[in-house]
Amino acid sequence: MLHAASPAREFDAAAPRRRERALEDLAGGFARWRLAWALARSDITHRYRGSVLGPFWLTISTGVMLTALGVLYAKLFRMDVTDYLPWLAVSLIIWNTLSQSVTDASASLTGAEGVIRQMPLPFTVHALRVVFRNAVVAAHNLPLIGVVFAVFGVAPSWTAVLALPGLVLLSVGVFAASIFLGMVCARFRDIPPIVGSVMQIAFFVSPVIWKPEMVGHWQPWLPINPFFAVMETVRAPLMGETGGIVVWLMAVLWTGALCGLAWVFFVRFRGRIAFWV
């Protein structure tokens, strides 16, 4: 039998060294990215176990919803389907990714209760698991944008490359949300339903099914809405625009604020998580 090097672990309630522990948690969690990936992958395969199409049901249901909403809302808003549907496809797929990630983030720690109470594991792993799981789901939906573009003959422009930093920004945001919301929702069980209804309201007040220019002179104020700012950093590039400096600045600002908040909570309350779940 081989012997692992003996790591020493010390805890003194009088000197908790919280910041140091939080950093160790992050480092240890990222070092175990393989575990987070394996868990995220099995989350998806377990959800569709025994199903013939498996995770492609995600693609199909998004496709059906797109067709139905696209045709109906083009009629309601008196817009050309060939113009509206590609825009809606990009919009809705990004929004679904964002909104499902946020809802998922609320359960990042309560969902891993069994592991948290039985073995010491960096909490970062659970947050990474949420990011990876939603990335897998997004990977099943994003290709639909290509299909819709092909059907309606929309040629993607070079700006589409800018969607990549947008997706990175979104992932960072989902990671921070998994830490922050995960902790708050573990402690206060009324928060998850609140998150659910906030996301529902956000769906209607953010330009997801309606176009930003429809609000007229309010349009410059839209980036104050964090969901719009973050969503636009992916959507605008895919639609052949850059999104503008204000949108990017606000998206970075909002994501940074969320990261800051998550860090403060994580440092202060990390040691209590095992008692909360």
Added chain:
Amino acid sequence: MALIEAAGLAIEFPLYHHNARSLKQRLLASSPLRLKQNEDNRIVVAALRDLSFTIGDGERVALVGPNGAGKTTLLRTVAGVYEPVAGSLRIEGEIGSLIDPAAGMDPLLTGRENVVLRSLYRGMTEAEGRALADEVAGFVGLAEFFDVPVRGYSAGMNVRLSFAMATAMAPAILLMDEWFLAGDADFMKRAEQRLARLVTDAEILLIATHDMGIVRKWCTRAIRLEGGRIIADGPVAEVLGPEDAT
């Protein structure tokens, strides 16, 4: 070198998600033993109170005591699941924990795949995990069941798999809760041999159990917990009394 050193260690479980006010009135009206109010006026269960002990190389320690004495909580605290609210804890050496056989186990994966998954939990790579799985296959004693989803295992098989996984990692400190006594005679004999080898390599075994036979056979020292406090600590014969007494 393996070491567990606790000084004034305390763990309190806050009672969240309950109707705290009526609970408070009811409980504090009588004079509670384990329940108290912390500085935030919250009702907490004092699970472990002011524990001080040192366990060094080669010691095989049994935690004994009635249900709710704090044995499993102590195991989990040593494992690093709970952070103490008071006191200090120092651990030297890699920990292998056998606290819950189902922890981190995916019932839809086979025994072999679960060994790989567990290796990932420990921060190893998938290749290292597969190598470990081959090693575990040698002594787990599950025969063809090793490649069957864990869902189809009996309780005893689960225990075998967990035990094999935990000891294959060659931990310096092995923590065990009483469930692992679900193995059959053959398993118990193998387990004993494996533990003997682990412990002769100068390491620590910490086991929570009600089975005094196991304590006398396997352990060198016993710690008796009651109400979250240590009430006796010493050689097995001293703590448990003479053999015929139990």
